[in-house]
Amino acid sequence: MKKKYFNRILLVMCACVIAYAFLLPLLFMLFTSFKGLAEAMTSSTLLPHTWTLQNYRDLFASTSTAPIFKWLMNTAVVTVSGTILRITTSVLAAYALARLPVPGKRFIVVGLVWAMAIPEIVTFFPLFYIFKQINMLNSLLPLILPSGSGVMCIYLIYNFLLAFPKELEEAGLVEGANVFQVLWHIVLPSVKPVVITQAFITFLGLYNSYLWPSLVVNKQENRTVTLGIAALVLGENYTNPGLMMASTLVSVVPVLIIFMFANKYVVKGFTQSGIK
Template sequence: MKKSNKKSIPIVIIAVFLSILFLLPLVWMIFTSFKTLGESMSSTSILPKEWTLVNYTEMFTDASQAPIILWLFNTGIVTLIGTVLVVIVDILAAYALARLNVPGKKVILLLVVGALTIPGIVTLFPAFYLFKSVNLLDTFVPLIFPYTASTLGVFLIYNFLLSFPKELEEAAYLDGANQWDILMKVIFPTIKPVVMTLGVITFMNIYNDYLWPSLVVNSNEMRTITTGIASLIQGSNFVNPAKMMASTVIATIPAIIVFLYANKYFVKSVTNSGIK
């Protein structure tokens, strides 16, 4: 065996151990969702002794207390619209700062960088009272509007555009292309991995957000999936850990699908250090 292979053995062992450590809560959650009520409250074993699908069927058939389909629908609307808005606004803002003669560009860049240092929780209560003053609480507006832009996305795309060769844009101008054609047909295909990475990060942040929706939403019909599952803890279903885990499994599936689909773009955005 080569020395390089021998040196990699401890790293592989540590990686496997950490993978098992991080996957164990997920495995426990999945197996608990297939347990009966009594077993989920008393059994200490991971595998169920009696497998059942009743926790999943009740989540979809009995929607009086836990309308999980409605919660997923609300989350889908908020997440998709919010992610699309962030991507569009960030691309346009970064392109304007990198290529156009914007008045006060340096000041705007300083504000963007400065905004990255401000914790998001600082803006929660001012934003809450703003939406409350215009009577928009418990609607889709406060759930979507705060996600219309991301300073991190503007900063990432702006720095990527700084390394983009202007010669390609000048050649497109000579061929008769306008700025919109250059942005969509020349620049966007190159920055697509970065944009997809930004989109997935934004999707995950909006999808998993609990604190902000819990402040602006009160009715059961307007809850997102995170606040909906949290309401199960506060309600009568808390006595049923198996049903709680079933709802969590259902909520986890869309996020896992999106992440697995976009995983290749994460790799490309990290490994692509130049223009091919």
């Protein structure tokens, strides 16, 4: 019995050391954001000697060179709209492939598998050329519209629907419901963990995206928070680590809050998507 408790304590200690190693960069970011300019440049300690909120005051002053609230609003519009667009198109496409008599269904599914093997960066040039031809550059639309093509999302929801019992949908049709009512009231509540998981992954991808937005958005007022932080780091404030860490922390907090509420659905979605 004593050996069992000793092994458990040893395991917990090892887990704490590993957790601290992974949390150390986040702790460094947090504490550095509360350091003044001189201390942030010269101090070698983790905790600040003098705590200050000046970095956050400068950040949220929302000047013309760093309109942080505008960046956050643009990011919210892009991530929410893009996520809704991808989930809507993916659910409709997956349900059509899994249940409706779509011509050439096998070829479409095989095409989805092949499309997942294509690197996303390969599509950047044709997309850029298309948006340039229709004069949509330097707007939020190029950041939102490509989100509708969620090949991985379609394929995962499609695979989950293959294991979903058709009898429940047939019962709804017998009761007089149409296809969209069956999808909304019967299918979606059952696949909610998988849909929420894909929505969260899509949200993270859009929120953290940098390369594609940097190609299509140059105007200050249309930047997302990732582009804004990059501008702060590469601009005149690159010598102020405290301001850089404060801006990074502000960008991380919304994702952490959303993950806290979506965590149980994400875990459940990953579990159910692997069970047939």
